[in-house]
Amino acid sequence: MPAQPSSEKFRILVLTSSTGGGHDARAQAFAEWCYQLYPGHVDVRIEQMLEKSSMLNRGGVSFYNWIQKKIPLLHTAFFGFVEIYGRLNNHSVVLGRGYYRNVLCEYRPHLVLSVHDCLNRGYFQLARKLLGHERVRCATYCGEFSGGWGYSRNWVEPTVDLYISRTETANDYAVKKLGMAGNRTLVRGHFMRPSAHLEQIDADQRAISRKRRYGLSPDVFTVFLATGSNGANNHFELLPALVKHRDRCQAIIICGHNRDVYNDLMRWRAENPEFRCHIEGYSESVHLLIQAADAIVTRGGTTTCAQALHYSCPIIFNGFGGVMPQEKLTLKYFRNTAGSSIIRNADDFAEIIDQWMTSPATYRTYSENFANARYEEDPARVIDELVALAREAAPHLPEPLRQPFPPVNGHGFCAKVK
Numbered sequence: 001m002p003a004q005p006s007s008e009k010f011r012i013l014v015l016t017s018s019t020g021g022g023h024d025a026r027a028q029a030f031a032e033w034c035y036q037l038y039p040g041h042v043d044v045r046i047e048q049m050l051e052k053s054s055m056l057n058r059g060g061v062s063f064y065n066w067i068q069k070k071i072p073l074l075h076t077a078f079f080g081f082v083e084i085y086g087r088l089n090n091h092s093v094v095l096g097r098g099y100y101r102n103v104l105c106e107y108r109p110h111l112v113l114s115v116h117d118c119l120n121r122g123y124f125q126l127a128r129k130l131l132g133h134e135r136v137r138c139a140t141y142c143g144e145f146s147g148g149w150g151y152s153r154n155w156v157e158p159t160v161d162l163y164i165s166r167t168e169t170a171n172d173y174a175v176k177k178l179g180m181a182g183n184r185t186l187v188r189g190h191f192m193r194p195s196a197h198l199e200q201i202d203a204d205q206r207a208i209s210r211k212r213r214y215g216l217s218p219d220v221f222t223v224f225l226a227t228g229s230n231g232a233n234n235h236f237e238l239l240p241a242l243v244k245h246r247d248r249c250q251a252i253i254i255c256g257h258n259r260d261v262y263n264d265l266m267r268w269r270a271e272n273p274e275f276r277c278h279i280e281g282y283s284e285s286v287h288l289l290i291q292a293a294d295a296i297v298t299r300g301g302t303t304t305c306a307q308a309l310h311y312s313c314p315i316i317f318n319g320f321g322g323v324m325p326q327e328k329l330t331l332k333y334f335r336n337t338a339g340s341s342i343i344r345n346a347d348d349f350a351e352i353i354d355q356w357m358t359s360p361a362t363y364r365t366y367s368e369n370f371a372n373a374r375y376e377e378d379p380a381r382v383i384d385e386l387v388a389l390a391r392e393a394a395p396h397l398p399e400p401l402r403q404p405f406p407p408v409n410g411h412g413f414c415a416k417v418k
Helices: 022-037 049-053 055-070 072-089 097-107 123-131 168-176 194-198 203-212 235-243 259-271 286-291 302-310 325-338 346-358 360-372 381-392
Strands: 010-016 042-048 111-114 137-142 162-165 185-187 221-225 249-254 277-280 295-298 315-318 341-343
Touching: 010 022, 010 097, 010 381, 022 042, 022 194, 022 302, 022 381, 042 049, 042 097, 049 055, 049 097, 055 072, 072 325, 097 123, 111 123, 111 381, 123 137, 137 381, 162 168, 162 381, 168 185, 203 286, 221 235, 221 346, 235 249, 235 259, 235 346, 249 286, 259 277, 286 302, 295 302, 302 325, 315 325, 325 360, 341 346, 346 360
Parallel strands: 010 042, 010 111, 111 137, 137 162, 162 185, 221 249, 221 295, 249 277, 295 315, 315 341
Antiparallel strands: none
């Protein structure tokens, strides 16, 4: 093995993959938090391990994203296959072992953090074998909202040093159904970027933002038609229900990395100038778009749903073409805690919008139920705990200097959305 790197920093390796956008978003959020709270003391290396390590794994990721975009219902069979495939790594990494081994030997992390279900089993064992049990710690952050079919067994690697869940419901499933030791688990809520906490706006700022930033009416009911990073959407099926109420309704629409849909929507807007709407392609400011909306239509992606919950923006779940197993976990959680609805066709959506426009009290009830499901959290707490875990593997390094959050000169932060 190469000599120990000379850098006097705590090194954290984050394992992720672009199956959807949520895993990468959480990996990026973790890195940003580390650099925000421990500048100069913590180094983070993010690896899209499935895509980079093996051609077969890379093909599986592409197939997953194609299913999500084209035939969500097919993912039920694909999920079952992945569950079986994961058993190959019960004791060590099989596919992509060479690339992962090189990363470990070159970077020599003090902590390996997995934010993806397929990057736990085998990956932790190989890290300990190469680096030594005392010189590396292993942790998992699972972003699922609840348990059941769709919660992959591959999330749980029984020897992990720390297993972090988003909710108590998901944590209970990992412990009671999948055998995770309860004394090595934590429940720490959402894993959002610092900007999601710093850039929060109140009702007055929302009206200004709608007008100045997005060219919309400041006081008209606004629906956010969202999509994941790969651009899977049903915008054209949903728009007629909104256009029908164009005097009382407007839209924010994003397209992800789907240039064709973006171009088609721009043409549609030119042909329908009477309907107010703001259109973006791939957005780095989804947290601001959510805060500008009165409701959001989205699939059960955990990152967008977590942001919607954080900002108390009620969700209508998009179930067009079926619901993927992981999405069912999100839908179940919000159905049980907030009474959220799912639409499976354009008529379902039109029924909800018609009701809200003709009877605003029904929307207020829906929105209040959603807001009641929101919970407060200290977003920096889990970062401190993970850095502390890395310190266990590098006691020779000086204790890192922790910066306050929010920064003393920060702007726009508020503890709760007004």
